[in-house]
Amino acid sequence: QKEVEQDPGPLSVPEGAIVSLNCTYSNSAFQYFMWYRQYSRKGPELLMYTYSSGNKEDGRFTAQVDKSSKYISLFIRDSQPSDSATYLCAMTKRGNAGNMLTFGGGTRLMVKP
Amino acid sequence: DVKVTQSSRYLVKRTGEKVFLECVQDMDHENMFWYRQDPGLGLRLIYFSYDVKMKEKGDIPEGYSVSREKKERFSLILESASTNQTSMYLCASSEQGKTGELFFGEGSRLTVL
Numbered sequence: 755q756k757e758v759e760q761d762p763g764p765l766s767v768p769e770g771a772i773v774s775l776n777c778t779y780s781n782s783a784f785q786y787f788m789w790y791r792q793y794s795r796k797g798p799e800l801l802m803y804t805y806s807s808g809n810k811e812d813g814r815f816t817a818q819v820d821k822s823s824k825y826i827s828l829f830i831r832d833s834q835p836s837d838s839a840t841y842l843c844a845m846t847k848r849g850n851a852g853n854m855l856t857f858g859g860g861t862r863l864m865v866k867p
Numbered sequence: 868d869v870k871v872t873q874s875s876r877y878l879v880k881r882t883g884e885k886v887f888l889e890c891v892q893d894m895d896h897e898n899m900f901w902y903r904q905d906p907g908l909g910l911r912l913i914y915f916s917y918d919v920k921m922k923e924k925g926d927i928p929e930g931y932s933v934s935r936e937k938k939e940r941f942s943l944i945l946e947s948a949s950t951n952q953t954s955m956y957l958c959a960s961s962e963q964g965k966t967g968e969l970f971f972g973e974g975s976r977l978t979v980l
Contacts, residue, residue, distance in 0.1 A: 788967045796974070798971050855969065
């Protein structure tokens with residue numbers, strides 16, 4: 755079993771929809787949770803970062819962490835065609851040397867105009 | 868803007884050839900990483916380095932080596948390329964203490980025939 759599980763998709767939604775992307779994990783030591791966005795033929799870029807449990811909002815994006823369920827989510831409101839990309843969740847433990855991250859496999863999102 | 872530059876975007880090599888992948892970052896980051904990305908498997912860490920001449924094995928170091936002679940440059944070496952090393956290779960860097968915030972290059976797609 756992988757440490758971090760993520761539905762690969764693809765997830766196809768119409769423009770303006772609310773999108774929910776999710777990851778589950780098995781290691782209760784994870785305390786830092788990230789979402790990276792990767793456009794086709796590009797490297798991933800950091801989108802959202804949260805520490806421990808709770809919500810964090812940045813514009814149309816909301817990251818949510820539920821440590822009791824070992825479940826994290828990324829919500830995208832008013833989705834746009836420019837949001838079409840692969841979304842990777844990532845996580846790490848406190849004090850992890852060199853910022854070693856464990857990534858999910860990524861969910862491919864397609865937002866149709 | 869942080870820039871991580873990978874020297875080759877696309878390479879085609881033959882089985883048994885020695886392959887060098889070069890990565891340069893311009894933000895004086897202490898940490899540098901090499902990942903490979905495969906469909907369904909996400910990003911897997913090959914090696915990372917937290918200082919010049921220092922290196923640590925990641926999850927899948929077999930068949931690879933690395934070199935970090937200067938702070939800004941981190942090289943990945945395939946001593947004898949094999950077909951199962953056909954993949955997308957991603958270099959990343961991060962600042963010491965900034966947990967989870969990795970900056971990625973655009974990737975090097977290697978095909979081994």
